[in-house]
Amino acid sequence: MFRLIWADESGLPADDRGAAYGDGLFETIRMERQQGVLLSRHLERMVRDARRLGISVAHRDLARVCSEAVERLHSRYGGGWVLKLVLTRGSGGRGYRPDSAMLPNLMVQSSPLPPTPEPEGVVVDFSRIPLTVNPLLAGIKSLGRLEQVMAAAEITDPLFEVIMSDRDGHLVEGTRTNILLRHNDTWVTPPTASLAVAGVLRQWLLERLRYRGEPVVERPVTTDDVLGRECQGFFLLNSVLGVVPVRTIAGHDLPVDSGLATIFNPLEILE
Known part of the structure; x- marks a missing residue:
């Protein structure tokens, strides 16, 4: 079980370990009225990753809270809205x-719900902030996101996002997005083990592409992959924003492929 806190009534206690040490994790879920996009996958990830941190929480209890949240909150919004769950280890101790x-x-x-990105593609750049991923925490959407905060400070108009690299210079992810590249007729994405956050949309989309028989490879992605002639499209993935094509990166124009639009429609995967 857990102590349930509604943010519109109160905040986390002053001695909460999530606030003090980043000791916890969170999920951000796109909602359409009373249903959520990939809702069960979000809850499954929270349960799984909480277990990795030694925090016990049951899927059924999270599902119950989501149902309460829908009844309590959805009428405030005309249609689309965002539900965020923040789970911390708890309060107390020094x-x-x-x-x-x-x-x-x-x-x-x-x-x-944030504004919908331009369908003809967005403008991004490479971040100067390196992204370090602890293997024990890889993929977990933990509360410790200082590197992303620092990188997000680089986002100024007309930039939509900045892409972060690991210590070897490989492109890993954006501050709030996973990346997917169409390269020489193959879908390419960084390995899950290299990610700070393994997105639920990323995983769903990779499964969908493989089901359709399309070649998918998880390997390190370089700047040459993105800027080279064999790049057929570069995409940002976020379960709230959807699949976002990139038209320009660091001043370099990229081809914009609309093929993923036929595969992913958030209104078709509501739960």
Whole structure:
């Protein structure tokens, strides 16, 4: 179980470990009225990754909270909105060492759906902030996102996003997006183990592409892959924003492929 906190009534306690140490994780879910895009996958990831952190939470309890949130919050928005779940290890104690008997805190927030990105493609750049991924935490949407915060400060008009690289110079992900490249008739994406956040849309889309018989490879992505002649399209993936084509990166024009639009329609995967 957990202590349930509604953000419109109160915030996390002052001694919450999520606020003090980033000791927790979160999910951001696109909602359409009373249904969520890939909702079950979001909840499954939270349960799975919480277990990796040693935080116990049940899928059925998260599903119950989502149902309560829908009844409580959806009427505030005309259609699309965003549901955010923040799960922390709990409150109390001094120092890093957690108490094994600690009760987790779950805070529920909501916000309007952000503007839809331009369908003809967005403008991005390469970030100067390197992204370091601890293998033990790879893929977890944890609360510790300082590198992304620093990189996001680089986003100024007309930039939509900046792409972060690892210590070897390989492109890994954006501040809020996973990346997918169409390269020499093959879909290419960085390996899951190299990601700070393994997105639910990324995983769903890779499964869908493979089901359709299209070649998909998980391997390191270089700037040459993106800027070279064999690049047939570069995409940003985010379960709230959807599949976003990139038309310009660091001043270099890219081909814009609309093929993924026939595969992903958020209104068709509501739960």
